[in-house]
Amino acid sequence: MNKLQTLKRPGLPGWLILTASVLLVLVCLFPFWWMVLSSVKTLRELYTVPPIWWPAAPTWENYRTVLFESNIPRYFLNSIIISVGSTALALVLAIFASYGFARFNFKGKPLLQSFVLVGQLLPTAAIIVPLFVTLRVLNLVNTYWGLILVYMIITLPLSVWMLTSYFKNIPVELEEAAIIDGASRLECLFRITLPLSLPGLASVMVYAFVTTWNEFIFALCFATDSSVKTLPIGLAEFSTEFNTDWGAVMAASVVMTLPIAILFLSMQRLFVGGLTAGATKG
């Protein structure tokens, strides 16, 4: 938004924005901050009554364990490949499907829209065994592709639904004008609708990425070889039958979480509005 518009526009009073922001940051960060604190505490300081606010001598030992003595770096790479792969695939499929749902009326549309959600409505416990069999038939157990594909069940329904709602918000008149000018449907999608829903696209992308990044039970059952295991499995590897190296788990969680938060921070431009300003009908 440029300055002139900002000036004209009524907004929330400054004190309210400040209070609300501070509150929001506190609520969101408090547990995470506790995780970070725990990751630099020594074993002795982790569980005390009463709890310790600040460790006497912060230690980097846990980070050393995570970065140099565990499988986390390797799993980090696996997680990136799988999350990027499944996010990209989900986005491509969802863009077309959402455009179809948002811009066309065809027979059985509500039914097909519900069908998209079917996979999400079956409890994980029920689908995990048959899904494993499906993956075996496709010969995809213990492969990147196996997990990438399986994650479609989790990410695709949401991506389709969210993108459909974003596409619907783009005025259809813009496309109609383009079609009169001789543009094809695909051109409409890629030249008009998609650029205009960039913030929506970005948030769906973040959703798909985060969900696959953190998924545990599918990864546990479908990736048994360390060449394809992902980060959440790495977290579980710090636990033995009767013990858990909590300092290391917390350090690993920070290592897992920070890159995403930073990634999001760096993608801010995508979310910033103004892209649509003036582009819509005058």
Place this chain on the structure above:
Amino acid sequence: MQKQSTGYLFVLPALMVLGMLIAYPVAYTGLLSVTDNAGNYVGLDNFRRVLSARATPTAFWNTLWWVFGSIVFQVILGVLTAILLNQNFRGRAVVRSVTLVPWVVPGIVAATTWAWMLHTEFGIINYMLTGPGLIDEPVGWLTNGSTVLPVMIAINIWKMFPFVAIMVLAGLQSISNDLYEAARIDGASFWEEVRYVMLPQVRTVIVAVTLLLVIWALNHITIIYAITRGGPANRTLITPIQIFRTAFESVQFGQAAALSVMFFAVAIVVVFIYIRTLASNPEETR
């Protein structure tokens, strides 16, 4: 609009991928629900067994509380946060990123950290409350029958409201400036702008997000399972956890499948009604 059959071409690839993955699990679950562990056909036996279990009605009501409690607050908080983050202020980028943190933290870690912070003895929360004398003695957040489910819901809200905020924010960002200008010409105040410009424009987004939150609440058991496993005395037992336990702890895949089928039937009806009434109709008139 013209050539409606083109619509099928657009939606087909996604439906095919999903169909390929889901077809067998759906058929398998259906078959399993009428067979016993040895593979013999047993009719509705599994259904009768799970329905007569003492935990089933408890789990059903808990699930309702869990879903509604979570969603109402997730949506309200999420939309308010989105409106806040849509304002222009310094440090907005940082606040937006920070808002994302609860959602990005791995579920299992978030759950364990909360369990730890809420522990009667080790917990920082009781320590913070007893220290300045806000409460006299530590509260057993997770051991008190009347606080444990609300606490679980609160954690779930904390985990997922950022998702709503980000999705709604994206919707707010796509609103054309003309609409705001029109409102301003009419001399609309901020809250009138929210009511007459922002909310109507992100309505479809909120509708879609709500539906997904329902499904999410119905399917994601990590928070409860990691903290209480449905206890104490089934106070936090929800149906998906019951299914999980029946399948993987009790090795009763037939009964778990029967419960899944019923769960699925209820869920699909709710979703279908929701889609027909809320999501489609206003758009059809466009």
Place this chain on the structure above:
Amino acid sequence: MKTLTMKLAMAATASFLAMSAGAWAGEVVWWTPNFNEARARELVEKFQAANPDVTVKLEITTTDGLPQRILTSLQSGAAPDVIDVQHGWVNGYAQNNLVLPVDDVLTDREDYIPAALEYNTWDGKLWGIPYRIETHAVIINKGDYTAAGLDPDNPPTTWTAFKDAAKKLTTNGKSGFAITGGGEVGNTIFRSLPFMWMLGGGIISDDGKQVLVNSPESIEAVTFYTDFLKEGISPTSTLENDGTANRRLFIAETVSMYQSGQFDIQSIRKENPNIDIGVIPVPHPDDGKTAAILGGWSFVIPSDAKNPDDAKKLLGFLAKSENQAVLTDTFPARISAMEAERFNDPILQVFKEMLPFGRPVPAHPNWVQISQAYFDGIQRILLGDEDVKTAMDGAADEIEGLL
């Protein structure tokens, strides 16, 4: 698994399976938990040196989600050749036809602790080979004993004396004895069921035909157990505590006694070297013997194993006395293996003495649900919802339907 559905699946996938059977003849895939990894690698090397025609591929499992992962692979027919599982799971697998009998591998039965073999037996056959066993004892803080005017070298042995001691230890914000009331069901079963056995009660009878959970003996034992919370001897957080939480409270020096196995000793020493640790047997009723549940791990061979013959060869090697002594994290299941040097640590003596009192939990197809019903009852008592009698009657009703 020979279910109708699986048959369909098999028919549909048969041709693919032939192609996708990745393992070649002579390869054995062995799933072992992460805490065994180093020792398992050592044994695999030895085994391969002696059997050059067999290659063992180790895949490391994690404790979180282990039952799910194993069941998924067993149910879907894509199983490894050897899996390490807890004793208690074997019966469920055997009853569902998911594992192979291994009677031909285990030749010297008399060298095994009988209770360990009982766990792995169903329908007259042996379905798993036990290699690791353990029981609980009571771990005490000797310093707290002295401070409370008790003699740690002359600890209480009966229920009455034990409760008196626990009461005396409950001072200055410390809890004398911590019971469990949260976490996985197993935590509380392991800690409370032995008390019922000591009086002749139980949850169900060993033959699985009778409900015992609301018998007068069982109710007395449950009362004894749950009273520790009601009388304020166990911490207020009891309902959210499992064995691990109790250990942490013990390490934080807010709990003076709790039940656990020898696996906790190392963590306590590492995290709080100031505590002078003592171990005493689980107390018994005035006129009865002590009891404990035998826990531990066994090897199973899945029905769908691609290479059962070589898997049996590997199991035969691992079942050798000297190899069991290496692999176990606690005690070996073989009596002769117990002579190894590492089991002579004085702190282990009481745990060793408890072993003969160790019993398996009843083998019933619905055992997990039965124990869950009982555990829900215990939680209702601890919550203050119901008294012991009502809660156990309610549990009995539920269990009746499961027998």
